[in-house]
Amino acid sequence: MTTRELFLKHVGQTSMAPLAFEVTKAQGCYLYDANGKKHIDLIGGISVCNLGHGNERIKTAIKKQVDDYLHVMVYGETIQSPQVQYATAIADILPATLNSIYFTNSGSEATEGAMKLAKRYTGKSKIISFKNSYHGSTQGALSVMGSEYWQQAYRPLLPNVYQYDYASSEALDAIDEHTACIILEPMQSEAGINEAPQAWFQQLRKKCDETGCLLIFDEIQTGFGRSGSLFAFEKIGVVPDIILLGKALGGGMPMGAFVADKEMMDCFSYKPVLGHITTFGGHPVCCVAGRESLAIIQEMFKANPQFVEEKRALFLQELNHDCIEKVNAYGLILAIHFKDYDTNKKIIDQCIKNGLFTDWFLFAANALRIAPPLTITHNEIKEACAIIIQSINEVMHESS
Numbered sequence: 393m394t395t396r397e398l399f400l401k402h403v404g405q406t407s408m409a410p411l412a413f414e415v416t417k418a419q420g421c422y423l424y425d426a427n428g429k430k431h432i433d434l435i436g437g438i439s440v441c442n443l444g445h446g447n448e449r450i451k452t453a454i455k456k457q458v459d460d461y462l463h464v465m466v467y468g469e470t471i472q473s474p475q476v477q478y479a480t481a482i483a484d485i486l487p488a489t490l491n492s493i494y495f496t497n498s499g500s501e502a503t504e505g506a507m508k509l510a511k512r513y514t515g516k517s518k519i520i521s522f523k524n525s526y527h528g529s530t531q532g533a534l535s536v537m538g539s540e541y542w543q544q545a546y547r548p549l550l551p552n553v554y555q556y557d558y559a560s561s562e563a564l565d566a567i568d569e570h571t572a573c574i575i576l577e578p579m580q581s582e583a584g585i586n587e588a589p590q591a592w593f594q595q596l597r598k599k600c601d602e603t604g605c606l607l608i609f610d611e612i613q614t615g616f617g618r619s620g621s622l623f624a625f626e627k628i629g630v631v632p633d634i635i636l637l638g639k640a641l642g643g644g645m646p647m648g649a650f651v652a653d654k655e656m657m658d659c660f661s662y663k664p665v666l667g668h669i670t671t672f673g674g675h676p677v678c679c680v681a682g683r684e685s686l687a688i689i690q691e692m693f694k695a696n697p698q699f700v701e702e703k704r705a706l707f708l709q710e711l712n713h714d715c716i717e718k719v720n721a722y723g724l725i726l727a728i729h730f731k732d733y734d735t736n737k738k739i740i741d742q743c744i745k746n747g748l749f750t751d752w753f754l755f756a757a758n759a760l761r762i763a764p765p766l767t768i769t770h771n772e773i774k775e776a777c778a779i780i781i782q783s784i785n786e787v788m789h790e791s792s
């Protein structure tokens with residue numbers, strides 16, 4: 393059997409039509425398929441590989457840690473310097489109230505932990521989230537996901553969860569003394585890039601302060617430079633009570649985290665003790681990879697604070713075609729909107745044929761996703777945009 397056939401037979405499937413792109417090597421901004429063909433990677437593992445593939449400094453850090461030790465003990469009991477150093481590095485770049493980092497294995501698990509912490513700390517259970525939001529696929533995270541389509545098959549989910557339109561005044565009105573937390577992305581990525589006005593975020597912070605509702609920002613996708621700042625909340629100018637991290641947090645290794653004030657986090661330590669448990673969270677190899685990756689991203693911003701914005705502007709300049717309805721862009725996440733899903737799917741397939749790897753968005757199936765490594769060069773951006781325009785032309789030509 394071919395590897396493709398074995399993949400379809402033995403690797404649990406979640407789609408009737410997986411991309412089934414066989415990756416044999418990844419380097420810089422490129423993926424290589426089974427025939428050795430080079431493809432420009434425009435999605436970086438869906439906002440994970442912010443430094444591209446095969447970064448030498450990250451590989452060296454991983455190799456050293458592999459020689460020192462791998463997993464030694466469940467989370468939270470032993471002192472492991474990779475964990476301590478990475479938690480300290482994260483606390484150093486966040487506001488003073490975000491100083492206690494709980495490492496998990498994934499973004500979903502960070503969402504779970506944060507919701508538990510909010511319920512535990514406030515003693516309340518009401519949770520508010522938003523339509524077209526995505527916070528992960530486990531049952532708690534699914535309960536706050538903003539889509540009946542993805543939720544329906546798994547009901548009953550968590551009770552006492554209420555959902556509103558993003559950036560709506562109804563959501564602000566719904567926050568009251570019974571609300572444990574409100575969870576949202578500072579920009580809704582999976583909606584094909586949906587932003588909220590800064591003034592709304594300020595009103596949100598005020599309402600949370602007035603009622604004691606905890607504000608949770610999910611920066612799993614926007615974090616680590618993707619937004620154009622290290623974190624999107626810096627652009628917004630509002631500090632959350634809890635921040636969720638994931639994806640690029642691990643420098644290519646699986647990792648998530650939720651971050652809060654130590655006084656809040658400490659409530660996991662009593663009545664009951666071990667308020668949130670993970671065996672592998674904060675794995676030492678993931679911590680060293682993440683820490684090195686963060687250091688490099690910080691160096692990139694220090695060298696040129698505008699580098700993400702400059703690359704975003706270049707994409708926007710190059711992406712011109714009558715067939716494109718609009719391009720939404722937030723830092724280095726861009727969504728090219730076409731008239732419908734069929735057109736988008738054909739263009740994505742054609743891009744892959746032409747040596748460019750991309751995908752669509754959960755709640756915007758008509759939009760092509762661009763979330764390349766932040767290290768993508770200006771020439772690579774021009775090359776990628778030329779392939780997209782060529783692919784659109786070919787699809788249009790075929791259907792005319």
Ligand SMILES: Cc1ncc(COP(=O)(O)O)c(C=O)c1O
Nearest residue numbers: 498499500526527528612613638
């Ligand atoms: C905004 C956001 N939150 C949470 C998650 C869940 O992260 P994970 O897939 O690591 O569980 C994702 C993943 O796509 C995400 O984009």
